[in-house]
Amino acid sequence: YRGTFPFENPGDLYGDALILGMRVFCAICGAMCVPLVYLTVRTFTDRESSGIFAALLVLFAFKDAKWITIFLFIDSVEAWSFCWWISRMILGTLLACAIGSKWVGLFVVIFIGCLTVSELWEIWGDRTVSLIHIAAHIIARILTLVIWPIALYSAFFALHFRICNHSGAEDSFMSSAFQKTLIGNSLNVQYMPKEVGYGSIVTIRGERCTGGYLHSHLHSFPENIYPHGQQQVTAYQFKDENNFWIVKEASYREDIFDDYTQMNTSKVATLLESGDFLRLEHQLTRTNLHSHNFASFTQSNHFQVTGYGLNGFGDENDIWMIELVTESKDPYISPITNKFKLLHAPNGDPICALSCSVAKPLPEWGFSQLEVTCNPDLNSSSALWRFEWHENNRLPSMPTDDINLSFWEYFLELHFIMAEVNNALLPDEDEEQSLPWQWPLNLRGQRFTSWQEEDTRVYLLGNPIVFLLNAFGIIIFLLSLATVMLANKRGVKELVILTFRMFNFDSYFDWELSLNFQEQGLMFKWCSGTTFLGILVVISFVIWGFSKFNCLSYGMTGPLQELRPLMWLSAWEIAY
Numbered sequence: 001y002r003g004t005f006p007f008e009n010p011g012d013l014y015g016d017a018l019i020l021g022m023r024v025f026c027a028i029c030g031a032m033c034v035p036l037v038y039l040t041v042r043t044f045t046d047r048e049s050s051g052i053f054a055a056l057l058v059l060f061a062f063k064d065a066k067w068i069t070i071f072l073f074i075d076s077v078e079a080w081s082f083c084w085w086i087s088r089m090i091l092g093t094l095l096a097c098a099i100g101s102k103w104v105g106l107f108v109v110i111f112i113g114c115l116t117v118s119e120l121w122e123i124w125g126d127r128t129v130s131l132i133h134i135a136a137h138i139i140a141r142i143l144t145l146v147i148w149p150i151a152l153y154s155a156f157f158a159l160h161f162r163i164c165n166h167s168g169a170e171d172s173f174m175s176s177a178f179q180k181t182l183i184g185n186s187l188n189v190q191y192m193p194k195e196v197g198y199g200s201i202v203t204i205r206g207e208r209c210t211g212g213y214l215h216s217h218l219h220s221f222p223e224n225i226y227p228h229g230q231q232q233v234t235a236y237q238f239k240d241e242n243n244f245w246i247v248k249e250a251s252y253r254e255d256i257f258d259d260y261t262q263m264n265t266s267k268v269a270t271l272l273e274s275g276d277f278l279r280l281e282h283q284l285t286r287t288n289l290h291s292h293n294f295a296s297f298t299q300s301n302h303f304q305v306t307g308y309g310l311n312g313f314g315d316e317n318d319i320w321m322i323e324l325v326t327e328s329k330d331p332y333i334s335p336i337t338n339k340f341k342l343l344h345a346p347n348g349d350p351i352c353a354l355s356c357s358v359a360k361p362l363p364e365w366g367f368s369q370l371e372v373t374c375n376p377d378l379n380s381s382s383a384l385w386r387f388e389w390h391e392n393n394r395l396p397s398m399p400t401d402d403i404n405l406s407f408w409e410y411f412l413e414l415h416f417i418m419a420e421v422n423n424a425l426l427p428d429e430d431e432e433q434s435l436p437w438q439w440p441l442n443l444r445g446q447r448f449t450s451w452q453e454e455d456t457r458v459y460l461l462g463n464p465i466v467f468l469l470n471a472f473g474i475i476i477f478l479l480s481l482a483t484v485m486l487a488n489k490r491g492v493k494e495l496v497i498l499t500f501r502m503f504n505f506d507s508y509f510d511w512e513l514s515l516n517f518q519e520q521g522l523m524f525k526w527c528s529g530t531t532f533l534g535i536l537v538v539i540s541f542v543i544w545g546f547s548k549f550n551c552l553s554y555g556m557t558g559p560l561q562e563l564r565p566l567m568w569l570s571a572w573e574i575a576y
Contacts, residue, residue, distance in 0.1 A: 034059050056539050057466055060546040079137075088144035095145065096152040103418075109149075116141055157411055172237050173211035173417050176336040176388040177405050186239075187336075187388070193395035195332040196247060197269035200392040201283060203243045207339060207384035209235045209356030210420050212370050213243040214289075214385070216282045216307045222365050226294060231287050231307030234369035235356045242284060247390075248312070250277035250319045269394035273331040274324035277345065281312045288318035291344045291352065291374040298360045302373035303344070303352050316346040320354070325384060335387040336403055342385060344374050352376045353383035358420070440474065442467035444571045451573075456555040459574055465545030469538070 037058045042051030095112060098105030123129055123137050167184035180187040196202060204214040212235025221228045236243065272278070280289040287307035296302040308314050324331065325339040333340060343350035352374035361368045375383055405413070438444050445461035549566060556563060556574075564575040 053539070057469070057542060060463055060466065060542045085140075085144070088140070089148060092144045092148040093152060096149040096156070099149075100153055100156045103422075112145065116145060154411065157414070158407060161407070161410055172213075172239060173421055175207075175211075175413055176205060176386060177403055178410065178413055180336065180400065180403055181405070187400075191397040191399055192335060192390055193392050194398050195334055195395070196272045196387050196390050197392050197395050198247055198249055198272060198278075199269050199394060200247045200272075200390040201244050202247055202335075202390040203239075203388045204245060204280075204385050205388045206235055206356040206382070207386065208382040208420070209358055209370050211237050211417070212356055213237070213239070213388075214245065214280075214354075214372065215240065215243050215369070216285060216287065216289075217242045217367075218285055219365075219367075221306070225297060227292075227306070230290070231282075231285060232362075232366060233289065233305045233307050233372045234362065234366060235372055236369050242282075244283040245289070246281045246283055247272060248279045248281055250279055269392055272322065272333045274322060274333065274340070275331070277319055277321050277348075279312075279314075279318045280320065280342075281309075282307055286311050288312065288314040289320065289342075289354075290314060290318050291354075292317050296357070296371060296373040297362065297366075298357045298371045299373050299375075302355065302357065302375050305354065305372045305374050317344075319344075319346050321345040321350060333387065335390050336400065337386075339384045339386055341378070341383050343378060350378055353378045353380060354385065355380055355382040357382070358423070440467070441471055443569060445573065447573060451560075453559055456557055458555050459552055459572075461549070461552055461572060461574075463542065463545045463549060464568060465542050469542075 034055050038051040038055035040051075041054040042048055045051070091112070095105075095109050098108040120134075120137060120141070124134055165181070165183055167179075167182045167188070171179050171182060171185055176187060179185045182188060193200070206212050206214070214233070215236035216231055216233045219232050220230060221232060281287070282289070285307060286309075288309040289305065290308035291303050291305045294304045296304045309318060321343045322333065323341045323343055324333060325341060326337065328334075328338060342354040344352050344354070355373050355375035357371045357373050362371050377383075442462045442464055445459050448458040448460060449455060451457055551563070551566075560575045562575075566572070566574050
């Protein structure tokens with residue numbers, strides 16, 4: 001797969017897209033789920049019928065083993081022996097693969113970590129084991145379950161950076177220095193002046209607003225928001241002509257506020273220094289970056305930022321002070337590498353810092369872009385910005401080849417951006433979201449496509465019968481756990497053994513359940529027959545549920561009304 005097919009809608013023809021490897025890999029993983037569940041349950045229970053029963057449940061539970069592998073989306077060995085070391089190295093490898101596939105794999109890592117701590121606790125409590133051997137066990141687990149997975153996980157990204165080194169649609173989320181290393185990116189082969197000067201046309205990117213550029217457009221605030229006549233200033237994650245600003249001195253001088261293209265190009269521009277007072281004029285609309293003593297829309301404790309003025313002229317609230325944050329030998333501001341703050345200083349003293357609000361995007365009148373505010377906390381991490389690009393025909397241009405990041409800078413930035421982007425993913429205002437407690441009960445599904453009758457519609461929902469059995473099993477487990485704990489405290493060992501036998505449901509539980517309602521005398525030879533009869537009844541219901549909801553496995557087409565019988569719960573958004 002070359003990364004060219006968009007995978008926009010289910011049912012789209014792949015054409016010449018090379019997706020065979022992806023499909024084969026997903027199909028193999030899905031097919032392996034059933035035998036792996038069989039082997040796992042058979043190993044735990046030591047009974048073949050238990051393994052078959054669990055495998056059939058997974059086979060007909062299309063939500064996981066089948067549904068996810070059909071569609072493509074762009075998400076006891078003797079200690080110290082050779083086999084003992086190999087098994088732990090394999091476990092460490094699987095931990096790296098689990099979290100390397102998706103961050104939800106962190107729960108697997110936490111689970112294994114808890115088991116490891118429990119195992120070490122048992123070793124610690126064994127008085128026959130010396131302190132040297134305890135230390136050796138701890139070091140061995142640190143090597144195989146901590147250092148080795150981290151090294152392997154890092155190696156995944158080292159390989160990723162070497163292979164995926166071309167520009168793509170999501171470049172703008174990454175820093176300017178990161179983008180510069182991507183083949184095909186506009187910053188990859190770039191000539192620009194080494195420092196920013198007055199008169200420079202610049203683009204400014206926020207460090208903590210998911211790659212957003214300081215942006216303005218010819219749209220004012222709505223009438224119900226004061227001041228409704230002033231222009232919106234936002235953070236926009238994509239390159240656009242509305243991202244360009246002109247750096248001008250704070251004083252009103254005719255040669256500064258004339259059209260930039262008419263400036264005297266024979267005079268070398270004055271370089272911008274840390275501590276300078278300046279104005280930023282939006283190039284297309286010729287309004288100034290402005291703030292005043294009114295609360296912002298998304299952050300009530302922040303001040304509002306707008307575009308104000310006419311043809312570059314405004315008032316004292318257009319004055320900002322630039323403060324260099326990156327350590328540097330000189331006070332000049334370099335593009336890409338230097339981080340800085342823009343402090344609102346209409347009277348000379350900083351009042352607030354230009355910031356980007358990622359808490360909540362603006363409504364439709366703000367085109368769902370991020371709001372730019374002025375934060376009274378001058379040291380907020382959301383107040384950091386960089387010049388990504390600038391042009392000034394009164395300064396000499398130079399290549400930017402000397403700007404490079406180390407592997408760990410790439411690694412940490414990518415992870416920080418992934419976390420930031422993930423936290424910024426918010427549902428639509430009219431979209432109903434499921435809650436975690438609803439998931440085990442299968443109370444709500446999830447749409448993955450548009451929902452018109454002419455579309456191929458994909459809806460994520462588990463087999464209702466399987467989920468009902470799961471809920472029933474959870475209740476039985478909790479009651480059994482409470483029974484075991486109470487019986488163990490009271491010393492009733494027979495009740496503990498009886499409760500554990502219940503979990504070998506094919507040998508005891510189904511038999512008891514089916515015969516307790518009969519008035520005849522019980523005979524031990526009936527156990528086997530009733531056991532398999534109970535399993536057969538349960539599996540029959542599971543298969544019936546699968547056949548009734550089978551359309552969910554491959555996508556639904558046709559009139560919505562035909563699917564209304566599948567809406568067992570009104571929250572299942574299948575037929576509307």
